[in-house]
Amino acid sequence: MEVANVDTLVNPKESIDIDLKNQSMDYIHLAINQQSVDLFLIPGSLDTLTFLENDSIVFSGDLSTINSFLFQNVKENLSFSQLNHLTAMATHGEKDFIRFNEVNDSVSIIQLNNLELKRSQLPSWYVDLEKERLHYSAVANKLNSISYRKHMLNFEDDLPTDFLEDLVNSLPLENEKFIGESRYMLFLHEYTNLKNREKHETKVKVEKSEKPISIYMAEEIDQLFTRNVKDAVLAYRLSMLLESSRSEYDSTVLEYFSDNQMRNFMKEYFYSSVELKPGTKMPYFYLVNQKGEDVESNDYLGNIVLINFWADWCKPCIVEFPHENALVEKYKGKPVKIININIESKPERWKEYILRYRLKMDNLYANEIWTKNLKTKYDISGIPHSVLLDWNGNVVENKTKTASRGVDELIDELLRKMEL
Template identity: 30%
Template sequence: MKSLLCLCCLFLTYCSGQTAPSFAIKPRSKAILKISYSNNNKVRSLFTYSSSVLPYMGEFRLEDSLLAGTHDKYISYEVASPQKGFLSIDNLGATIYLVPNDTLVLSLNLSQSHPWQDYQFSGRYASINQYYFDQARELNAVLTYSRALLANEMPTLVLYQQKMDSLLRVEQTYLSSYVKKHSLPTWFIQKERQQIRYSDAAYRTNAVSYRRFTKKDSADAVPENFYSFVTPNLLNDASAVHLIDYQRFLTDYFFYLYFKQKKIESAADYLPVLASKYLSGVAWDIFMARLLSEYLAGLPTSGEQMLAKYYPKFTNKQWINQLRTYYRDAYTLKPGEIAPNFALEDHLDSLAYLKDFRGQVIYLSFWFTGCAPCRQEMPLENELVNYFKGKPVKIVNICVRSSRADWAKVSKLYNLQTVNLYANKRWENTLISKYNVNVFPHYVLIDQAGKIVKNNCSRPSGNAKAEIAAFLKQ
């Protein structure tokens, strides 16, 4: 991905002693980005993204545009703590630094064709945002995306390790050289070193599971020393609990340990055991709050059982009480309501409508190509197709947040036997909203009249077969 090419501005900076923001976890706090742009000579595409530590899947994505002329545009991000995000205009951009209850101002003169020819950050954290934009321009890369691409590009994990080692050195060296020439807050330099370490760890641990489902890597494809970077201090780090990459690292590493063992079949049973073994204090609290959030969103029955078992162990129950209230009301698409319709592309380039399946029970799945849990369910979705063959049942899956090319590759890789549909950006946003999709994969059971039986129902690996069969008997 290309990054920034030119810079012709002075930037507001703060001395190295600038007071650090609070890193306490406060779910659903707001950070504001104000884009004040002038002399825009054409409509320009805008994309921005952020992730929040709590709740799980607390992601914010916005695809929008900057209209011609001179305007102010406000974007509100939901973040639980100071967090990195991403901003691009006309597909060029870099990392942004978002802080709860703070407004970051970006001033842009868009009279020229290149969107970043003339820009300026202002606000308390202007110098930090300038650092990220300088990094993207000088390295000609957004390093988060460079790491994400490596897992797919490298033919083996040995070569992947080497490339990741090199990328880690590049980022660490860049920070060290940058602070010799520019003023950055001392607290941020320390946090950025930590951020770099956990971004590297998160992508390394995710690469194994990603390649397991996309490249079909065998167990012996993982080098013996691959996890040598994982230490007790890296795992149990109370100062890093606010970092989304720290949480992702923990999750993927614990799943690696789960798949490695053979005795316990349920991840819902084993992951809390690992958390208790490796984590303590607030590190345990935040990890388990995210895990509970994931299960309450995707597997409510298991989530409620986990909640009842571990609730007394939480030091700070505020997060858990908020999660319980949120997910109790999260699935607003109720039984008996008409299921929202769609017109989506199938693998034959034809349009498929929900109404086409009227008269049959529909088991609907929402997934995306980078979702490992989604891929785990695909062979079992194929089994459902075969099990209900000859009966008035349709297993339908809808791919979102993915390119057409990736959708086609994954569908072929898993030889999907389901009714396999693709949602473009417009349909994606509509369906995710109307079906209240909070976590992936997301399953919906719809009756013969096109009415909701259950939104967020069991997965194929759970009780889906029995639920569908029982409904057919009614």
């Protein structure tokens, strides 16, 4: 779950040691000398990459044959990212589910055939392991695609009878040797989403109760999985929640972990994972509003501020619009400003949506450069993304509750403090 970013310059004939403490087998992606490199890692492995003047790479160490194979795949346009891009391009906008499925399957077949073709170059244990992993990856992609097509593209696929059941039953659900491996974890994530959709209970329960989403999440995972796999899925889902909505985290969720080490890890992760900590000065911005006027962050000092980041393609963002408009009405005449900052959209679409949804808040637009800047400074990993600031321009909570989830309670509390 932890990501290590290494940005460095190494002089000719010098070396650099990178110690990645992975707890399971997995792949990582590196960009070195403007070259893409996929590396396979297992706990305790030691590998060396030597870069030659002709831009070739020599691999040595415990997993050298495997990593040489992966590097050769990049040259042959068979790397994971290249094939994922190929799949996305080939299926974009495809309405026919059978055709869509055939494309996904064809890419999986390419990967399996390539593995078999080069079997003699690879350890037999790796070939068997990778075959199994590719199976999980293929199923995860299909489950993810079905969900994406329904909720983002409004495609109601007519699935064959027992299609989903046969799909998830085609491989072992709980497979401890893959715990932590990204594609297996995506499979478990999508399986959990599938089961929740079948029950149609979570959304209704969350909307009618004040219980945080993290607790419902833990209860559902506790019913679906056992011991180490349950802990891994819960940690995976919680880390995603902390990336997007920290306010939905409740410390009692730690009681659902079976393993004390994992419980302690998640406890530490909660405190260390926030980038924009409470008390931090509001990151600066200089944007344009819907009237064409320049607006900067300092203009809002003296007001309690709720900033909502959104984009035209984000359906959950649009769901928030009526609730955000309601906040504008609630705090009319009070030192509270609701700001909606549009990112990753064309300016004409931004203006169209302001009119279509009669947006009453301060509407600001971020161009491509400012979007990149804001996503970094405000630690935006997904949208909708909201941040609450006090009247001095200090962060109260980044990734706070959205308007529909009761952020006005926090604003009311700040108003009381402001009036003291």
